[in-house]
Amino acid sequence: MLSIIECNNVKIWNDFLEKEKTNQMVTIAHNPCLGSILSKTFGYTHKNYFITEGEDIVGVLPTVNIRGKIVSMPHFSYGGPILKKGLIDNFDLSTLVSDSNYEVRSFNKLSEYYTDEKLSCVLELQPAEEDMLMTIQQKLRQKVRKALRMNFKVRSGGIELLEDYYYMFSSRMLKFGSPPLGKQFFKNLLEQYTNGDVQITVIYDGDKPISAGFSISYLGFNELCWSGTDDNYNKHNVNALLFWEMIKTSIAKEHEYYSFGRSTKDSPQHFFKKLWSPIELPIFYNLSQAPGRSLKDLEFLTKIWKYQPLKTSQILGHYVSKYVY
Secondary structure (H helix, E strand, C coil), rough: EEEEEECCHHHHHHHHHHHCCCCCCCCCHCCCCHHHHHHHHHCEEEEEEEECCCEEEEEEEEEEECCEEEEEEECCCCCEECCCCCCCCCCCHHHCCCCCEEEEEEEECCCCEEEEEEEEEEECCCCCCCHCCCCCHHHHHHHHHHCCCCCCCCEEEEEEHHHHHHCCCCCCCHCCCCCCCCCHHHHHHHHHCCCCCCCEECCCCEEEEEEEEEEEEEEEEEEEEEEEECCHHHHHHHHHHHHHHHHHHHHHCCCEEEEEEEEEECCCHHHHHHHHCCEEEEEEEEECCCCCHHHHHHHHHHHHHHCCCCHHHHHHHHHHHCCCC
16 A cells, blocks of 8 residues: 655655656656745745655655645646556555645546646657757758857856846746746746756847746756747747757757647647657646636636736736746
């Protein structure tokens, strides 16, 4: 019978996942440092659990508690339990958290109630850039090469690029009528993330930022988590250039996977990511009860959000995003 105990040794956690990543996809959301960063930013409480069978550790489960609800993991595409090979089959999440309201994001269906509109597109990286470039569809490959000839300036770094990144990201979110995560969240990630890399990549036309992305890695899995691009530069395929620059960095750092993050199935973003010939992994939002409506479903709020100044959107977004995750 499986049970959970609170994790008291991060090294054991990381070593367990290092071994298990050969059997299944281990993502950035399983990094044990994330709970404390989310708690510091949003005031959540968090606990990382070992899943045990008798005296043996057979799995891990990162969690955050939001108003009495267990979430794994808020503001990230994934989370959920990682179990030793074979144990995830027919696993029922409610056996571990039977008395709790929960939302657990996983590549596996673990509950009677779930939604599955989202998926993740992940590239298995080649060790050489040219070999990697040849895996993508020819039309897109031509667009990447065309963008490279434009001689846009590319900078990669950390907190020194935060202002330019956050301007691009929050501008994109305002355009789509969504509250942006607050700048403090990204600052906390840059300053406190461990067990992997955090990197900002910004593309400039002269001194003007025109595209930017924020990536995080853990155990060889690197993901572009949040980004924004100036639509006026779409004709120059700047978004494709941003992806390619981050893929190149992933190869240089010897990561095994590069993730484009989650998309809604059959959305324009999903179709664009398919051009890179990725592995497509369904994401199940496993729920303790039948799904209801959320703030994200209220279209009139999206329309209202668009008609405010960028600065106001940034300020309000920090508070709203605590509850929209």
